[in-house]
C-alpha cells in the first residue's frame with residue numbers, strides 16, 4: 001500500500017512540475033513576443049525618418065534639385081528628420097532607464113504653479129502661431145509638492161506637446177488644484193479627442209492612434225509611456241477622459257509633500 005501511495009505522490013509531483021514548466025514556457029514565449037514587437041517598433045520608427053532623408057539625399061546627389069530655394073528646403077526637411085531620430089533615441093533611453101528602475105528622483109518641495117508657468121511659456125509662441133489660447137490657472141496658495149522639478153516639467157511638457165499637436169482650434173487649459181491628499185494637475189484641450197477603444201492603450205509605448213492618419217504626427221509614441229512611468233515613480237496616478245471631436249482631459253494626481261518629521265516634533269513651552 002505504501003509503495004502505491006508513493007507512486008501516486010510521485011505522479012502528482014511530476015504533474016505539478018509539468019504544469020509549472022508549461023507556465024514558464026508560456027511566459028518565455030510572451031516575453032519573446034514583447035521583445036520582438038519592441039524591436040519591430042523601434043525599427044519602424046527609425047526607418048521612417050531615415051527613408052525620408054535617403055530620398056532627399058538621392059535627389060540632391062543626382063542633381064535633381066536645381067534651384068537654391070528648393071535645395072534649402074530639402075536641407076531643412078532633412079535636418080528636421082535627424083532631429084526626429086534624436087528625439088526617438090532620447091525618449092527610448094529615458095524610457096528604458098525608467099522601466100529598469102535606474103532613475104533616481106531628486107525630490108524637493110516644488111511650486112507646481114511656477115513649473116506650469118515656466119513650461120507654458122516655452123509653448124506660447126507655438127500656440128499663438130496655431131491660433132490657440134493657452135491658459136494656465138492654479139488655485140491660490142497651493143502647498144508645495146515633494147517631487148523632482150525637472151521631471152514634473154517633463155510630464156507637463158509631454159502633455160502640452162500632445163495637446164498642441166492634436167488641437168486645431170480652441171484652447172488648451174492647464175490647471176492645478178487640491179483634491180484631498182493630492183495635487184491635481186490637468187491639461188485640457190479642444191482637439192480631435194481619442195476614441196473610447198483607444199483610451200486605455202495610449203499609455204503603451206509606441207502606441208499612436210490610427211498610424212495612417214497621423215503620418216504627420218512627428219511623435220515617437222513614447223511620450224505618454226514616459227509620463228506614466230514618471231508619475232508612478234512619484235507615487236501618483238494618471239487618468240484620461242476624452243470625447244472624439246470635442247477634446248481630451250489628461251489628469252495627473254501627485255501626492256502632496258509629506259508632513260516633515262520636524263514639524264511633528266512638539267515645540268517646547
Ligand code: ADP
Nearest residue numbers: 162163166193202208209219220221222223224
Ligand atoms: P506621440 O509621440 O505620438 O504624441 P504619445 O505617447 O505622447 O506619443 O501619445 C500617444 C498617442 O495618443 C498619440 O499618438 C495620439 O494618437 C494620442 N494622443 C495623445 N494625446 C492626445 C491628445 N491631447 N489628443 C488626442 N490624441 C492624443
